């Protein structure tokens with residue numbers, strides 16, 4: 308087994324050994340008091356993470372499942388998809404696959420949509436809902452959900468938020484920011500194994516969803532909410548993953564959500580400062596894709612110079628015992644990514660950055676000219 312603190316993929320992320328071990332607990336039935344107690348502990352813990360007084364929906368699915376559920380719960384009509392990278396692009400594709408007409412509000416990779424961008428788009432046409440990604444994992448850009456939430460609310464259009472690499476790493480206030488539907492997956496900043504997805508739906512979103520035909524069954528937010536009220540799930544859940552979530556939420560609440568946000572901000576700041584000095588140290592210049600002010604605290608995408616293969620940097624880090632992420636989507640050939648999220652620490656990150664430095668020196672030496 309490798310030591311904790313070596314796996315810096317932007318999802319799945321490294322999972323604490325005691326959280327992994329919780330999954331070896333003996334089975335319990337999913338209809339009954341034993342499971343309900345587990346469900347309630349997990350959901351209550353997550354409410355503090357989502358910053359909501361609403362019930363938390365828990366699906367046995369990857370995050371994409373709840374992206375689809377959110378779209379399917381929107382009133383009938385055209386969806387506005389804010390696209391600023393590969394995951395927000397996926398959100399637009401999901402809406403299309405659900406049979407929705409889609410208008411794309413396109414923002415350059417690394418940038419984020421502003422309140423003015425959204426206001427202009429909402430004035431041009433009528434929309435049933437807006438999809439947006441909080442932390443765009445392909446570029447490392449963080450969207451300001453508070454301001455977009457206010458604009459969408461003023462237009463009476465529900466926002467469906469993917470905070471898969473945001474929640475538990477980046478500040479997010481479901482209730483205070485009036486966000487109608489926010490979803491995440493287990494395997495990113497929550498640092499759980501993949502397989503569960505979590506969402507908060509505000510009452511108005513659920514009331515509107517109940518009127519929408521063709522929501523399907525497995526991904527029906529109305530059905531999930533009805534069962535969540537009983538501390539249950541509509542179908543057999545991944546019970547072992549609930550055991551893991553129960554243990555991880557105890558860790559998370561012991562740290563405190565605000566301390567967790569601060570730890571992630573410190574890791575992102577350190578990564579940016581390290582990148583700024585890369586050329587001096589290694590001969591290879593690195594550019595953080597997202598501009599200051601719009602950077603995600605959980606993931607940094609780094610652009611390498613033309614003629615440098617980012618896959619060689621990833622391979623070099625791996626040879627030194629550290630896993631980082633390659634480029635993703637349109638930026639695949641020009642970037643690599645460091646996932647500084649979950650239970651990693653500012654000090655623990657140093658080993659990873661040193662390994663990447665060594666990999667960059669190797670790559671720099673091999674470069675022609």
Ligand SMILES: *Cc1c(COP(=O)(O)O)cnc(C)c1O
Pocket residue numbers: 318369370371372394440442443444469470471472492495
């Ligand atoms: C990882 C990720 C997803 C997809 O999650 P799955 O669990 O693989 O379905 C969606 N959106 C963002 C922003 C992600 O980082």
